Amino acid sequence: MTSVLKSRYLFNVELSKISDKIKFFIENFMKDKEDKLRQQIKFKLDFQKKEMILDIIFKVGYPHSILFNLRNEIIKNFGREYKLSVEKIDIDYYEIEFELEKEPLKEISIPFVDDIAISGKQCKIKFNKIMDQNFVKKGFINRIIKRIKEKIEQQYYAGKGEYSEILWKSEKKDMVWDLDPSKEMLKKSWIRQAKTKGKWFFGPQLAKIIRGLKNIVFDEILIPMGFKEVIEPHHESFSTLLKTGHLEGVPMEVYYVSEPKTRNPEEWELFIDKLKISKEVPYDELLKMISPPNAINCYVQCPNIYEFFSGRTIADAEFPILVFESSAVSNRYESGGRHGIERMDEFHRIEIVYIGTKEQLLDVKEELIKRYSHIFNDILDLEWRMAWVTPFYMQQSGFLGLDDETQRIKGTIDFESYLPYRGSREESEWLEFQNLSIVGDKYVKAFNIKAQKLDLWSGCSGVGLERWAVSFLAQKGLDPENWPEKFRKIVGELPKPYTFY
Numbered sequence: 001m002t003s004v005l006k007s008r009y010l011f012n013v014e015l016s017k018i019s020d021k022i023k024f025f026i027e028n029f030m031k032d033k034e035d036k037l038r039q040q041i042k043f044k045l046d047f048q049k050k051e052m053i054l055d056i057i058f059k060v061g062y063p064h065s066i067l068f069n070l071r072n073e074i075i076k077n078f079g080r081e082y083k084l085s086v087e088k089i090d091i092d093y094y095e096i097e098f099e100l101e102k103e104p105l106k107e108i109s110i111p112f113v114d115d116i117a118i119s120g121k122q123c124k125i126k127f128n129k130i131m132d133q134n135f136v137k138k139g140f141i142n143r144i145i146k147r148i149k150e151k152i153e154q155q156y157y158a159g160k161g162e163y164s165e166i167l168w169k170s171e172k173k174d175m176v177w178d179l180d181p182s183k184e185m186l187k188k189s190w191i192r193q194a195k196t197k198g199k200w201f202f203g204p205q206l207a208k209i210i211r212g213l214k215n216i217v218f219d220e221i222l223i224p225m226g227f228k229e230v231i232e233p234h235h236e237s238f239s240t241l242l243k244t245g246h247l248e249g250v251p252m253e254v255y256y257v258s259e260p261k262t263r264n265p266e267e268w269e270l271f272i273d274k275l276k277i278s279k280e281v282p283y284d285e286l287l288k289m290i291s292p293p294n295a296i297n298c299y300v301q302c303p304n305i306y307e308f309f310s311g312r313t314i315a316d317a318e319f320p321i322l323v324f325e326s327s328a329v330s331n332r333y334e335s336g337g338r339h340g341i342e343r344m345d346e347f348h349r350i351e352i353v354y355i356g357t358k359e360q361l362l363d364v365k366e367e368l369i370k371r372y373s374h375i376f377n378d379i380l381d382l383e384w385r386m387a388w389v390t391p392f393y394m395q396q397s398g399f400l401g402l403d404d405e406t407q408r409i410k411g412t413i414d415f416e417s418y419l420p421y422r423g424s425r426e427e428s429e430w431l432e433f434q435n436l437s438i439v440g441d442k443y444v445k446a447f448n449i450k451a452q453k454l455d456l457w458s459g460c461s462g463v464g465l466e467r468w469a470v471s472f473l474a475q476k477g478l479d480p481e482n483w484p485e486k487f488r489k490i491v492g493e494l495p496k497p498y499t500f501y
């Protein structure tokens, strides 16, 4: 394997007088690097007026890693004496050969690269000209190589979804019916399809059921465990999502937010004219008047919560920090997967977030599971189960060892309910109606949240209110006569549906 880099350093002065000195210096610099990198480095050096032309050949690793280091060393040694500075470094050609962990299953493409050739586990990429120094300085090349490896890895787990292992299962319960609650509620006019995609309007009956579920979460979890309410903005900025990774993870699932370019009514005149005359939305004008998106509608609530604490050092005594958010409404572009109120583009969730030491979070997790179990077993009387889920890629890359008890602390537990209308317990897909995660230090690091002395971890648990409702209604039906006594009391009498003719 060899990597070849052809570069040109442009100096501010003619180099003829000092080229010998620089050459001698570079020879020593390379010897030093050879020792450090434990490999022979071949290089070719030439001088033309203000330019130093340097070719570097590595057997292992990436020659660009020494480009700026060399520049700094030259300036350090000759800068003052010869009033020397480097104006820019151009790369005329760069060819990198590196080893892959796996052979790709099909062709891959990657931007910024002029040519990519893979044979077996050997990959060679070529750049014909790199004029922008920042390309190298900001780490593009290293991330291109990382991305190539990641894309090949993805080919192996594509379609495999996640690994799931059932941790606990409730006893079998008698099901009141096996109908789809969304369809039945639609027939009874409890809900109506909204004008926007994948969204529903909840009439007074379902709204009251959801209110009852919300009250349970408050009374059984949030108040007794001392969670404090916060209210966050409904939009999540791109800058926040760059920290959490959501923008690279789910760009196809979010609703983007655009601002008007101006709020000067005069500039909107043509748009308004066309609208008033045609009675249709003039999209051509509209697109001219809005800015590219710079935020999304809430996808999950925790990023903005982390943003509140970001860059702060928090007193040790404050931990564990326990907060919840139930004001922002979540939006997801579900496209083909939409189904009734259990899979919709807009839904309501109470997100519970905890930040503290590992030990504190373990206690929180245990207490939450105890309280959730009480709700599902004793109040809602559900048939449900808990599953330990690991995204396939994490399992493969060894992030989470399922056999390792200490590793199990991190990760996500899905709570799943049986929906009789989908088929038998064994063959149908159960509904993930909420989850509980501990993410380790991933987000506290990304948002630079610190304690005075403690090492912080964080985690969250999302209570999907519609999914709670579907789980309950699919098992217990729409008639409160068939509901468990405790829940019937919490909800109270359901309002009579409106009479429509």
Ligand SMILES: [Zn+2]
Residues within 6 Å of the ligand: 300, 301, 302, 303, 351, 459, 460, 461
């Ligand atoms: Zn979260």
